[in-house]
Amino acid sequence: MNNLYYSPTTDCIAMTLNELRYIVTLAQEQHFGRAAERCFVSQPTLSIAVKKLEKELGVSLFERSKTRVQATPLGERIVAQAQLVLEQSAAIRDIASAGKDQLSSPLSVGAIFTIGPYLFPHFIPQLQRIAPDMPLVVEEGYTATLRQRLRKGELDAIIIALPFNEPDVVTQPLYDEPFVVLMPADHPLARQEQVAADQLSQDNVLLLGEGHCFRDQVLEACPQLQHSIEREAGNGRIRTAADGSSLETLRHMVASGLGITVLPMSAATASQYASGLLVTRPFESPAPQRTVALAWRASFPRHRAIDILRDAINQCQLSTSD
Secondary structure, X not given: OOOOOOOOOOOOOOOOHHHHHHHHHHHHHOOHHHHHHHHOOOHHHHHHHHHHHHXXXXXXXXXXXXXXXXXXXHHHHHHXXXXXXXXXXXXXXXXXXXXXXXXXXXXXXXXEOOOHHHHHHHHHHHHHHHOOOOOEEEEEEOHHHHHHHHHOOOOOEEEEEOOOOOOOEEEEEEEEEEEEEEEEOOOHHHHOOOEOHHHHHHOXXXXXXXXXXXXXXXXXXXXXXXXXXXXXXXXXXXXXOOOEOOHHHHHHHHHOOOOEEEEEHHHHOOOOOOOOOEEEEEEOOOOOXXXXXXXEEOOOOOHHHHHHHHHHHHHHHHHHHO
């Protein structure tokens, strides 16, 4: 039988998980500054680490220009393998944590931008009451970003809107949330008890910018609005005054008289404006809605922590619906 061993004179490539994380993030961001920010290091630190790894491997992983950083064909293959290594290292941490008290280790939870600000303030107190010894780390992000951070083990669970499909990830619906129309109190539609989806195509509807899944959900629920936007864009006109970066931005724009918008119920009821300035109206049946869900890696061993998290969210939903 052949024995494999390392000779003292054999070249040995010592890669760290941090270096692998750097090249994976850099391949995703295609920008040293943004990649360094996501990795919580300085740009020179990340740049030096990438160059060091390239030198050790003896290949160029990235093509660099003044405006862009792009993985080479060989670099793409190495980055893909690095992603698998990071996922396996996360699985090792999961296995190790299984032997500990499941409610004493920190739990890292992410939520998309259109859910986090309206859900975190309600379920965090519930979770602290149920599991007072479990530290909680929360963050917000786009679905695509949260997906990657979950796969790499940087997040233990994420709260997203369905549909959401990811291999080796368990997804469980939490609750359904209806959409409502937010408008100034003196808007003509405010005289109605309900609003039909096709009525929005006649108004200036403010939407989130590209990349937000809630924007896509609104356009899917109101197809006439999508057709109207495409038609007016073809005529060289822009329907919306601007794309909002957050639901709060949309609310401020409506309050400023720039138009109307569609919000999930939790965001619509969190207004800080004086009574009588803005009103909401439900859609006619069948009213559009989204399903909010919890997702976690199938290999994540802290089942009790996931159960507690789900219970806290369900309890705050029951209390806010009373």
